[in-house]
Amino acid sequence: MVKAKVQYVCNACGGSSPKWQGQCPHCNSWNSLQETAVETRGSRFQGLAAASQLLPLEQVEAQDVPRRPTGIGEFDRVLGGGLVEGGVVLLGGDPGIGKSTLLLQALSAVADQMRVVYVSGEESAQQVALRAKRLALPSKGIQLLAEIQLERILATLEAHKPHLAVIDSIQTVYSDSLNSAPGSVAQVRECSAQLTRYAKQSGTTLVLVGHVTKEGALAGPRVLEHIVDTVLYFEGDTHSSFRLVRAFKNRFGAVNELGVFAMTERGLRGVSNPSALFLSGHAEPVAGSCVLVTQEGTRPLLVEVQALVDDAHALNPKRLANGMEQNRLALLLAVLHRHTGLALFDQDVFLNAVGGVRISEPAADLAILLAVVSSYKNKPLRDKLVVFGEVGLAGEIRPVQRGQERLREAAKLGFTHAIVPAANAPKQAIEGMTVLSIARLEQALQHAFD
16 A cells, blocks of 8 residues: 655644654744645635636725624624624634533524524534523524534535524534544645635625634634634633633724623623623722723723732742733833832732733733732722823833723722823813823822822
8 A cells, every 4th residue: 555645734834844843944833743644636726705807996895894793792792793794703712611602692692583504513413402402592593413524514504505604613524625634734724714715605604613722722723813704712711600702803893802701501691891800899998909991902891900919938039920911020020129119029929810801901010010019018009099001111101092981981880080191181071080190100109099
């Protein structure tokens, strides 16, 4: 027998190499090359859209993309208002986080308005029906297909012509034109391209469920994220009842949108006031706690930032940040020492964002430093205080985007004092709130305490 030729394909960039290497020669990723069989190339490749003549851009009429709401408000928010005809959505998340539950709820909500198909490659039809029964979902109108062969799935979709189809999951689908196993780089790349091509040509909205690696990234080739229109990540601790759906890419809406859900016995339920999840609700002010107004897409969120400063019992003081960047914490502590004279080189500093939310924007700098100083002095900040602002290396407080919306959200939740950058000072007074605009870190420390 002739030995099958193999090559090594990078699951990060899709580049190939004739032999295995520890580092991908194309993108320099480590331990990302996987063995796969060399596939015969045929004429199965086509463009995602029909060929057309060359047109001047100014003659092309731009039209708004119509939306199809799913009936789940938080899910529609992340999608940018709803589903788009011919759009392809990739939903990733840890096992058991609730991806299949959310999509089954969405299909049940729109089944009476459009034709929907649920393709299950991981569960049998009986298991899907049992989940729908457990969640007390009306299953009328949902067409179910338990299949993993790509050609049969495409044939069924072309015959039924649904408005919305869910593939759960893309890692289980395989094509007969390839010899590699389901879930391999070649299979995921080929199956996703064929399904996306079908969605663009037929106008069917397609939702692909993707697995994630232990690092939290979507499994499979990077081209999987490039080819789809929207990439959503399901986040949250399986031991907690709260789930976050975050958009990292959206060709039809804003990125970094956040949807907040609560896992109940009847499935996922949208949380109308997510700020309440990320506030501890202390009976009285405590040291080391500061409330930040962060921005997730178009939604302002109030998050409690907690800090604990304690004497170090080792030669190297610890710097731990949960939900925030640890290197950013070290930088801010250096700024604090340089411009206020407060040295914490002999102190352990621990930082935590309440509720398991992840904060990546620099607007959290001021809240982090005020929480650290409050814990070090064992003195609480003034009651009903919210802050936001980026701290520069020179000790200046830099402005952030959407400052007015942040302040209005804080006032709506009953906060009466705010410390903001000078450039974010409101032009008109906000009812029930006293806003103090500052330009330097030293000023913030002077006014943050009673």
